[in-house]
Structures are given as C-alpha cells and as structure tokens.
C-alpha cells in the first residue's frame with residue numbers, strides 16, 4: 882500500500898500507489914493539479930512539501946533549484962512520496978484548475 886497525500890489548501894487526501902508520482906496519483910483519481918510538461922522541466926507543477934518526505938525523481942535543476950528543494954519545494958510530476966505527505970499547491974486563485982495543458 883502506498884502513502885497518503887493530503888493536498889492543501891483543499892484538505893483533500895488520496896493514496897498513492899507504490900512508486901507513483903503525486904501528479905500521477907492525482908490524475909489517476911480524477912483530481913486536477915497544475916502541470917505542463919510532466920517531465921520535470923517546466924516548473925508549472927511546483928508546490929510546497931509541508932510534511933513528510935519525497936524522492937524528487939527526475940526533477941531538473943532548471944525547474945527546481947537546489948535552494949528551492951532545500952526550502953521544501955517539489956515538483957508534483959516528479960515527487961514520489963516516501964512517507965505520508967502534506968503538500969500545498971502554489972496557485973491560490975479560483976482559476977487554478979484551468980492550468981491543465983493537455
């Protein structure tokens with residue numbers, strides 16, 4: 882069984898399958914998260930890791946600077962939970978769910 886992902890400020894919790902990224906989990910379960918390239922390069926899926934730990938996977942230094950990673954930022958398309966996590970999307974406007982570029 883995978884780890885729980887709680888998305889803030891929505892207070893929405895869902896369960897990742899083992900080895901699945903946060904974005905893959907959200908999309909599999911029909912939850913929208915902002916994203917673009919889905920490959921760790923554009924940075925559109927950047928968010929905050931409020932609690933827990935992740936494997937940053939293939940996130941590139943172009944989209945997520947080391948300083949940002951150290952400060953608790955992550956890319957939803959690359960981050961694989963390694964514990965139960967609480968994350969926060971950066972967009973706070975009412976149109977955030979329109980940022981689905983597929």
Ligand code: FES
Pocket residue numbers: 915916917918919920921922923924925926927944956957958959
């Ligand atoms: S969607 Fe482009 S870096 Fe995650």
